[in-house]
Amino acid sequence: MLPVKKKLRKSLDSSFFEPKLQRDRRGSSADPGTTKGDAEGSTAEYVSEEGDERLDTDTKIALLASLHPSVSTAALMDILLSADGSIKATSQLLATGQTTLQARKPPSSTNQSSLESFISTQSTSTTAAAPKPPPKGQTMHLYTPALIALHTPCILHPTFLLPHLATALLQELLQESTTFPPPGKFNLFSRTVQSPHRSVMYTTTPATTPYYYQGITLPPPRAFTPSMSTAAGLVEKYFHTLEPRGRITAALVNCYSGPQQGVGFHTDALTYIGPRAIICTLSLGVTREFRIQKQPPTSHSSGTYAIHLPHNSLLVMTAGMQENWKHSIPLVQRVDRHEVSGDVRIAITFRWYRDDYGPEVTPACGCGGRMVLRPVWGGEKYFWSCDGEYRGVGQGCGYFKWAVFGEGGRPVFDEEKGKTVVRDDNE
Numbered sequence: 561m562l563p564v565k566k567k568l569r570k571s572l573d574s575s576f577f578e579p580k581l582q583r584d585r586r587g588s589s590a591d592p593g594t595t596k597g598d599a600e601g602s603t604a605e606y607v608s609e610e611g612d613e614r615l616d617t618d619t620k621i622a623l624l625a626s627l628h629p630s631v632s633t634a635a636l637m638d639i640l641l642s643a644d645g646s647i648k649a650t651s652q653l654l655a656t657g658q659t660t661l662q663a664r665k666p667p668s669s670t671n672q673s674s675l676e677s678f679i680s681t682q683s684t685s686t687t688a689a690a691p692k693p694p695p696k697g698q699t700m701h702l703y704t705p706a707l708i709a710l711h712t713p714c715i716l717h718p719t720f721l722l723p724h725l726a727t728a729l730l731q732e733l734l735q736e737s738t739t740f741p742p743p744g745k746f747n748l749f750s751r752t753v754q755s756p757h758r759s760v761m762y763t764t765t766p767a768t769t770p771y772y773y774q775g776i777t778l779p780p781p782r783a784f785t786p787s788m789s790t791a792a793g794l795v796e797k798y799f800h801t802l803e804p805r806g807r808i809t810a811a812l813v814n815c816y817s818g819p820q821q822g823v824g825f826h827t828d829a830l831t832y833i834g835p836r837a838i839i840c841t842l843s844l845g846v847t848r849e850f851r852i853q854k855q856p857p858t859s860h861s862s863g864t865y866a867i868h869l870p871h872n873s874l875l876v877m878t879a880g881m882q883e884n885w886k887h888s889i890p891l892v893q894r895v896d897r898h899e900v901s902g903d904v905r906i907a908i909t910f911r912w913y914r915d916d917y918g919p920e921v922t923p924a925c926g927c928g929g930r931m932v933l934r935p936v937w938g939g940e941k942y943f944w945s946c947d948g949e950y951r952g953v954g955q956g957c958g959y960f961k962w963a964v965f966g967e968g969g970r971p972v973f974d975e976e977k978g979k980t981v982v983r984d985d986n987e
């Protein structure tokens with residue numbers, strides 16, 4: 561057997577960073593058998609008695625990149641090497657600077673296989689040959705819905721609402737936005753990514769348990785405004801064509817005042833929306849660019865795609881996008897003024913906050929607060945982890961548990977213990 565360092569190097573030379581699973585729109589129907597096999601294979605590898613040794617480097621880096629999104633892949637690779645290929649040691653080094661290792665216990669399943677049946681019931685589009693992605697450092701602008709569908713897991717409907725409803729909604733939300741807290745205070749992105757903009761959460765029904773985001777207890781969500789409810793009904797009808805079980809129950813409304821407001825590259829937390837969530841964004845006012853980047857970046861696909869989002873367009877991030885791509889609204893030098901909103905853009909990101917992912921089932925973290933649900937890049941596996949990194953307390957406590965899914969991709973709740981079932985990486 562090769563020593564770990566040699567194995568790591570060897571892996572770097574070959575298919576380094578190539579995502580193992582293609583469950584996004586292009587790949588899902590291509591080879592479901594491979595998908596399943598791969599998932600099972602890596603589970604078996606991961607929990608081997610020899611610790612991490614049989615888990616391949618790609619998966620290790622994908623997992624670490626998901627756990628520590630602000631650390632570059634090169635740095636992760638270095639630290640992983642210095643930790644003799646141990647994920648746990650690497651994560652602990654990043655989290656606390658300590659390297660104490662515990663022997664892994666023999667394997668047991670991480671029980672994420674029930675996701676397979678959940679995924680198989682989601683609608684997917686037909687397979688298309690993957691076109692060449694933009695090279696590193698370059699941006700490919702996609703100006704038509706057909707090109708967007710060909711290159712990305714997004715769908716763009718350039719005109720969604722009747723014009724008068726779009727205008728009424730924009731006017732209503734411009735008025736609403738005068739009461740949005742300034743950037744930084746209860747800003748859902750402020751600690752993770754560059755996010756000079758304002759956002760507020762809305763839900764269809766009042767929450768009985770507070771929502772958390774990045775360790776902060778959020779203010780109670782607001783109720784949908786009348787025009788938002790009308791628009792949500794129409795979005796829901798469309799949503800059903802992609803996810804028949806889904807409902808529109810929440811919306812994060814973002815307000816960008818001028819070209820120097822935006823949001824940096826990020827993925828949306830899955831804590832309340834679950835794996836493979838679909839998010840529909842209605843854009844109002846000024847046209848802005850929406851940029852996306854496949855994750856983790858590879859030597860042949862680290863470029864960026866730009867999609868232009870005009871007033872009254874509906875952009876759909878399809879199932880699997882949060883598991884495979886980051887998105888952003890980049891800052892720009894200038895915008896074309898909109899006749900109603902001037903230089904402001906409002907984006908309503910309609911979401912299905914699932915009943916079975918309510919805040920009451922979010923597992924608690926070792927250092928207080930609640931954990932966040934994230935995918936290993938590729939969506940092969942999911943885990944709950946400390947969100948301390950986002951609370952400005954370094955990398956957090958490094959608390960990490962594998963997610964366990966029941967039927968329909970829902971978390972498994974242990975009634976007796978009164979908490980959501982999670983699994984240790986050494987179980």
Ligand SMILES: O=C(O)CCC(=O)C(=O)O
Binds near residue numbers: 909
């Ligand atoms: O403004 C947008 O279109 C995207 C906003 C966003 O990324 C989010 O709400 O998570």
Ligand SMILES: [Fe+2]
Binds near residue numbers: 826827828887
């Ligand atoms: Fe987002």
